[in-house]
Amino acid sequence: MPSRAMTGGRTALLVSAVLLCSFAARTRASELFVSNEVDNTVTVLDGASYRIIATIPTDQRPRGIVETLDHKAVLVCDGDSSNIDVIDTKSLKVIRRINTGPDPETLAMSISGDKLYVSNENNALVTVIDYATGKWITQVQVGIEPEGLAVSKDGRTVVVVSEETSMAHFIDTRTWQVVANVLVDTRPRVAIYTPDQRYLWVSSEVGGTVSVIDPKSHQIVHVINFDIPGVDRQYIGPVGLQFTADGRTAFVALGRANRVAVVDARTYEVKQYILVGQRPWQLSFSADRGKLYVANGLTNDVTIIDVSSLKAVKSVPVGRLPWGIAVIP
Amino acid sequence: MRRAVVGLGLLTLSLWFGVSGPCDAVAAGAAAPRAFPIVYLSEAYPETGIMPSLLETHPADEGLAGAREATAEINTTGKFLGWNFKLYVEILPAGADVAAQSRRLFARGSLVIVADLRADDLLKLADSPAAKGSLILDMRTTDDSLRQQDCRSSVFHVLPSQAMRADALAQFLVEKRWTRWFLLQGPTLQDAVYAADVRRSATRYGARIVAAKNYAYNPGSRRSDTGYQQIQTQMPLATQIGSDYDVLFVADETDLFGDYLPYNTFAARPVVGTQGLIAAAWTPAFQSYSALQMQHRFDLFAHRAMTERDYGGWLAVSIVGEAVMRGRQISPAGIRTYLRSDNFLVAAFKGQGLTFRSWNQQLRQPVLIAQPLMVISMSPQNGFLHPGNTTDTLGFDQPETQCRLAQ
Numbered sequence: 001m002p003s004r005a006m007t008g009g010r011t012a013l014l015v016s017a018v019l020l021c022s023f024a025a026r027t028r029a030s031e032l033f034v035s036n037e038v039d040n041t042v043t044v045l046d047g048a049s050y051r052i053i054a055t056i057p058t059d060q061r062p063r064g065i066v067e068t069l070d071h072k073a074v075l076v077c078d079g080d081s082s083n084i085d086v087i088d089t090k091s092l093k094v095i096r097r098i099n100t101g102p103d104p105e106t107l108a109m110s111i112s113g114d115k116l117y118v119s120n121e122n123n124a125l126v127t128v129i130d131y132a133t134g135k136w137i138t139q140v141q142v143g144i145e146p147e148g149l150a151v152s153k154d155g156r157t158v159v160v161v162s163e164e165t166s167m168a169h170f171i172d173t174r175t176w177q178v179v180a181n182v183l184v185d186t187r188p189r190v191a192i193y194t195p196d197q198r199y200l201w202v203s204s205e206v207g208g209t210v211s212v213i214d215p216k217s218h219q220i221v222h223v224i225n226f227d228i229p230g231v232d233r234q235y236i237g238p239v240g241l242q243f244t245a246d247g248r249t250a251f252v253a254l255g256r257a258n259r260v261a262v263v264d265a266r267t268y269e270v271k272q273y274i275l276v277g278q279r280p281w282q283l284s285f286s287a288d289r290g291k292l293y294v295a296n297g298l299t300n301d302v303t304i305i306d307v308s309s310l311k312a313v314k315s316v317p318v319g320r321l322p323w324g325i326a327v328i329p
Numbered sequence: 330m331r332r333a334v335v336g337l338g339l340l341t342l343s344l345w346f347g348v349s350g351p352c353d354a355v356a357a358g359a360a361a362p363r364a365f366p367i368v369y370l371s372e373a374y375p376e377t378g379i380m381p382s383l384l385e386t387h388p389a390d391e392g393l394a395g396a397r398e399a400t401a402e403i404n405t406t407g408k409f410l411g412w413n414f415k416l417y418v419e420i421l422p423a424g425a426d427v428a429a430q431s432r433r434l435f436a437r438g439s440l441v442i443v444a445d446l447r448a449d450d451l452l453k454l455a456d457s458p459a460a461k462g463s464l465i466l467d468m469r470t471t472d473d474s475l476r477q478q479d480c481r482s483s484v485f486h487v488l489p490s491q492a493m494r495a496d497a498l499a500q501f502l503v504e505k506r507w508t509r510w511f512l513l514q515g516p517t518l519q520d521a522v523y524a525a526d527v528r529r530s531a532t533r534y535g536a537r538i539v540a541a542k543n544y545a546y547n548p549g550s551r552r553s554d555t556g557y558q559q560i561q562t563q564m565p566l567a568t569q570i571g572s573d574y575d576v577l578f579v580a581d582e583t584d585l586f587g588d589y590l591p592y593n594t595f596a597a598r599p600v601v602g603t604q605g606l607i608a609a610a611w612t613p614a615f616q617s618y619s620a621l622q623m624q625h626r627f628d629l630f631a632h633r634a635m636t637e638r639d640y641g642g643w644l645a646v647s648i649v650g651e652a653v654m655r656g657r658q659i660s661p662a663g664i665r666t667y668l669r670s671d672n673f674l675v676a677a678f679k680g681q682g683l684t685f686r687s688w689n690q691q692l693r694q695p696v697l698i699a700q701p702l703m704v705i706s707m708s709p710q711n712g713f714l715h716p717g718n719t720t721d722t723l724g725f726d727q728p729e730t731q732c733r734l735a736q
Contacts, residue, residue, distance in 0.1 A: 165406045181409035186676040206676040234681035
C-alpha cells in the first residue's frame with residue numbers, strides 16, 4: 001500500500017509539473033467563461049473545440065460576468081451572496097471575493113480598469129468599487145432594479161438601465177451625480193455604446209424594442225422594432241446587444257423568440273433573424289470578433305454564430321441557466 | 330382615512346388636466362413635480378369566518394399594501410420625470426352604500442380610482458352618476474359577470490377572471506393528458522359560475538366531466554380537537570363515486586372545504602380548481618421573470634408575503650403610472666383611450682407585456698398554475714394556439730363576449 005501511494009503521488013507531482021509549465025507558457029487557446037445562474041458555477045469552454053475545460057464553483061446565483069483588461073481575471077457577480085468572485089484565468093480558481101453590497105446583478109469595468117461599477121438590483125444602487133483594494137468609492141441612487149451598465153470610451157459617463165423604472169440613467173463619473181434619465185420601453189436590460197460613441201443602444205425586454213439614444217442630447221433618436229413571421233410579438237424580448245468592430249452591424253438577442261436579430265446599425269433595418277437555442281440572453285464576441293457567442297438560458301447551451309456568414313455553427317452544452325459570457329483571448 | 334379625502338378636495342383638478350406632458354429626458358431635479366392623485370377605494374368588509382388553515386391569513390392591509398408599494402415605485406420614475414403620484418386612501422365602513430358614500434369624492438370632478446371592492450359594490454360605484462367620467466381600475470374581483478353581461482366602459486379588470494383560471498388549469502391538465510374530471514361543486518352562486526367555467530373549459534379543450542356532484546359542507550366551528558376524524562370521514566364520503574377519474578376539480582370559491590380534500594379523497598387522485606392545484610395571477614412562491622425582486626421589495630415594504638390582491642393593487646397603480654408617464658395622459662378619458670390602444674403595455678413579471686382586451690377591458694395575461702409552496706407551470710400551455718394573441722386562449726375571447734361596452 002505505501003508503495004502504491006508513493007507511485008500515485010509521484011505521478012500527481014509529474015502531472016502538476018507539466019500542467020504548471022503549460023500554464024506558465026499559456027499554450028491554451030482562447031476560453032469562454034459562462035456564468036450558470038442556477039448551478040452556481042462558471043463553465044470554461046475551450047475557444048477552439050468548445051469542449052468543457054473546467055466547471056468552477058462560485059458563490060450563489062452568478063450572473064454578470066466580465067474579463068479584466070489584462071485578461072488575468074474574470075469577474076462574476078454572485079447575486080444572492082453580495083459579492084464578486086474573481087476567477088484567476090490561469091488556475092481557473094476563485095482567488096478573491098469582493099463585497100458589493102446586496103444583490104449585484106451585473107458589473108462593468110472602468111476604461112482604465114481601476115474601478116468596478118456594480119448594479120445592486122434589490123437596492124436601486126450602483127456601487128463604485130476600487131478594484132485593487134475592494135473599497136467602495138461611492139454608491140449612486142438610480143431607478144428600481146438596475147441592471148445593464150455601459151461605460152463611455154472617455155470614461156466620463158456610466159449608464160445604467162433600471163428594469164422597473166424603465167430608464168437609462170446617465171452618471172457623471174467626476175461628480176457621481178445622475179445627470180440625465182431617459183425613459184425607454186418597458187424593462188430595459190442592456191445598454192451599449194456604438195463603437196464610434198455617437199449613440200447608446202438600450203434593449204427593452206418586455207417592450208420588445210431597442211431604443212437608440214443620443215448620449216449628448218439624451219433624446220431617443222430611433223426605436224427599433226422586431227417583427228418575426230410566425231412569432232407572437234409578446235415573445236420578442238430583446239436583451240443582449242453587440243456591435244461588430246466597424247459598428248455597421250448590431251446583434252440583438254431576442255429572449256423567448258429564440259433568435260438573434262442582425263440589424264444594420266446605420267439604417268436600423270433588421271436584416272436577418274438567426275435561430276439559436278431557447279431564450280438567448282447575453283451576447284459576447286470572440287477576441288477577433290469572428291464568432292458571436294450566445295448564452296441560451298432555457299436550453300442550457302451556448303450557440304456559436306459565424307459572424308461573416310451569419311450562420312449558427314453549433315450549440316454546446318454548459319451549466320443550467322447560462323446568463324453571460326466572458327472571453328479570454 | 331377620512332382626512333385623506335378632505336385633502337383631496339384641496340387639489341383643483343384643473344391643475345392636473347391640460348398640463349403638457351413630460352419630456353423624454355429631464356435633468357435630475359430640473360422641474361418642480363406635478364401632482365397626480367390616485368384614489369384607493371375599499372370597504373371594511375367583515376371577515377367571512379375562520380379559514381380552514383392557520384397558514385391562511387388576510388392581512389389588514391391586503392391589497393392596499395400593493396397599491397402603496399406601486400405608488401412608491403412609480404414615484405421613483407416620477408422623480409426623474411417630474412411627477413408626484415399621491416395615493417388617497419378611502420376605506421368605507423362595512424355595509425356602506427358605496428354609491429352614496431363615495432359621492433363626495435367626485436365633488437371636484439372625475440377621478441382615477443383603484444377599486445378594492447367586491448363585485449356588487451364595484452357595479453354600484455361604476456353606475457353612480459357622480460362617478461361618470463371617472464376611470465375605475467378593478468384590482469380585486471375575478472367575477473365572470475363583470476367581464477361579460479355586467480361589463481362597464483369605465484371599468485378595467487386587472488386580475489384574471491374565473492373563466493381564465495378554469496381555462497388555465499384545463500390547458501395544463503390536457504397537456505398532461507389528465508382529461509377525465511370529477512367536478513365537485515360547493516353551495517355558493519360563485520361556485521356555480523366557476524363550475525360552469527370548468528364545464529366550458531372541458532368542452533373547449535377536449536376533456537370530459539365523468540362525474541359531477543354538489544356538496545354543501547357545513548364548516549361548523551372549525552376549531553375542534555376531533556376535527557381530523559370528522560374530516561377524514563366526511564371527505565371520502567363526499568368524493569366516493571362510481572366512475573374512475575384523473576383529477577377532482579373542486580369549485581369552492583369561498584374556501585369552505587376545498588383545502589380539506591387533498592389526501593382525503595376516496596380515490597387516490599389529485600385535487601385541482603379553487604384549492605389544491607390552483608390558477609392564480611400571483612402567489613408568494615412565484616419567482617420567475619424578476620418576480621423574485623418584486624417579492625423581496627414587497628417584503629421589505631410590508632413585512633409579509635405578497636398576496637394576489639396585493640399584486641392586483643400593485644398592478645392597478647402601475648398601470649396608472651404607465652398611462653401618465655409613458656402615455657402622457659392625465660385625464661381619466663385620456664387614460665381610458667390609452668389603455669385601450671396598441672401603445673399601452675404593462676410589465677408585470679410574466680415575461681411579456683400585458684395589454685387590455687378591447688371587448689371587455691380585461692387585462693390579458695399568462696396565468697400561474699400553483700400549489701401552496703411551488704409554482705408548477707404557467708398557462709397558456711405550449712401548443713394552444715390563437716390567431717391573435719395566445720393569452721386570448723384563456724377566458725372569454727372576442728367572438729364569445731357578451732360584453733357590450735358603451736363607448
